Amino acid sequence: MAGAAVGKQRHPGLRRAAQPTDADALAPRERIVLAALGLLAEGGSAAVTLRTVGARAGLHNSSLFHHFAAKRDIVAAVQARVNESLRRRLEPLASDEPPRLDRLAAVLGELSDHYAAHPDEARCALRLLLDPAEDAGEGRFTTLLWGWLARAQAAGAIRPVSVGHAARSLLGMVLLGAAWPSAARTTPRADARRRAELAACVVGALAPATPRL
16 A cells, blocks of 8 residues: 555656656757857847757757758847847838827837836847947848838938937837846836836937927
8 A cells, every 4th residue: 555655646646747848849940049049138139059959959969950051040040039129119110191299109118018028138139239340130120110210200200310210229228127137126116217217218308399489
């Protein structure tokens, strides 16, 4: 009876150990890209090697070479992922006609929410923003924002600005806070304050000047 009891105690534990973790459940290519994204966020492309990516992803080099021929292909996949993620979230600006400043503030607020939950992605996007040479050639993610600013300026929805400078400043404002979050635990109240402060900065920087009477 005692032996049977011990057996019953061990068996559930063995079943639990055999269950895959969340990372193990991902496809190998996804595990590789996520591992490289974290390394790229922490130390730039120099931190991404086949050894470090394999160790973090829990995969042998043979698995890496099955999906990517070289380190540069892994880095390019991460950069393309970051570019596409940001492009999708800025896409609503392409159909914002006529351009509205409150719509821009709302889109950037949602983008801020995304990066607050994914700081590694924010750090990678910031690296691309600060160093265009890091871009994988998949299309600059600032294009949609540049287009909106140019249309809004032509329509008088915002004050006259340097479109390129304004685009980089707005994205930098969104990315910096997420890339280096405070040690304090985020709360719904803190998130609401972050979004409100961001909206106030966007409107304050771009709203047309009020005519003097």
